[in-house]
Amino acid sequence: MRRLVLAAGLTGWLGALLGLGLAAPASASVTDLVAPASGAHDWMLLAGTGILGLGAIATAVLLVPRRATTLTVEDRISAYSTASAVGAEGGPATGRAHAAAAGLLRRNPKLEDRITRRLKAAGSELQSTEWLLINAGSVVAALALGLLVGRGAVAPVLLFVVAGAVLPTALMRMRAxxxxxxxxxxxxxxxxxxxxxxxxxxxxxxxxxxxxxxxxxxxxxxxxxxxxxxxxxxxxxxxxxxxxxxxxxxxxxxxxxxxxxxxxxxxxxxxxxxxxxxxxxxxxxxRRQVHALAAEGRYSAYVLVGLPVGFFLFQCFAQRDYIATMWTDPIGIVVLLGAAVWLMVGTFWMRRMVRVEV
Missing domain, CATH: 1.20.81 (Receptor-associated Protein)
Incomplete structure (x- = not known):
């Protein structure tokens, strides 16, 4: 659980730095970054400061040494139970989070079985509850980054949230x-x-x-x-x-x-x-011979899928005023959602074309 706190702390620091960088103009100096922002960027500075505080709290939790306590025999025995071990390691908040995740898995045994099977296939030592908490943390971090990058626009926030929800599972599938x-x-x-x-x-x-x-x-x-x-x-x-x-x-x-x-x-x-x-x-x-023969089509699919996504992200940072129409105008939102849907359809189609079973 200390690894989860460390990840939260790092996310807070990076989110704060990103928020401060986005809130300030490109020509701002170090003094300008420290000075209060004005106009439309005020809430950006407040959001960055809030996330900075979360990062500081998480870092303090990691760095402050724990007070030495004398454990009784009952405490030593109860430490082997799941709830006590979680509470002793991460505190009441993390204990409640683990309890909520465990309750969700108890109500959905098929979900727990599927997560456990995926973790074992990937060779991971994580538990099912830890995996759920990591997914939840990824969604929250993606939401914060979407608010900072999109500056309150709905479309970038949705894209970041979807990416945050899909990324842990995608990485686990790649590892498996x-x-x-x-x-x-x-x-x-x-x-x-x-x-x-x-x-x-x-x-x-x-x-x-x-x-x-x-x-x-x-x-x-x-x-x-x-x-x-x-x-x-x-x-x-x-x-x-x-x-x-x-x-x-x-x-x-x-x-x-x-x-x-x-x-x-x-x-x-x-x-x-x-x-x-x-x-x-x-x-x-x-199988290896077929894999080599299909390499050209496979890498062409990678380029065709990655090119529009990379160009969109580049425009978000290079010409933000130009690309902002895609999520500020209703027609732009429809075009953006349609492009995302057709991109997923094309990705699925090309994947089926270059995948040869032997």
């Missing part, structure tokens, strides 16, 4: 995607190593332990989770199936199915894994 690609690329060699361990006379659990000690990431950490689940009573097949679901890997799901069939009807598991590894290696080679 990179981790999934690394898992898929290392899977053939992992299966070959497992087959070699089985040929040497080791059991399947011992072969998995060999992968944990010698395998690459993220397979080593995921197989370590498999061993931990197996030690508490979950079968290896079910634990492997959980890995396939977290990474949404059809290849590894087929491996789990092959292991289940071998356990039921018998056979040489080492030869089976060797054959599956060779097939996956050929599919991975074909």
């Amino acid at each position: 995607g990179r981790r999934g690609k690394a898992f898929q690329a290392a899977l053939p060699e992992t299966l070959q190593l497992m087959a070699s361990a089985l040929s040497a006379g080791l059991s399947l659990a011992q072969a998995v332990d060999t992968i944990v000690r010698e395998g690459p990431e993220p397979i080593a950490s995921e197989f370590q989770r498999v061993l931990m689940e197996n030690r508490i009573g979950i079968s290896l097949e079910d634990a492997f199936d959980g890995v396939a679901q977290r990474f949404e890997s059809r290849d590894f799901a087929w491996v789990v199915m092959a292991i289940r069939i071998q356990r039921q009807v018998g056979g040489n598991l080492s030869e089976l894994l060797t054959t599956v590894a060779e097939t996956m290696r050929e599919r991975e080679y074909l």
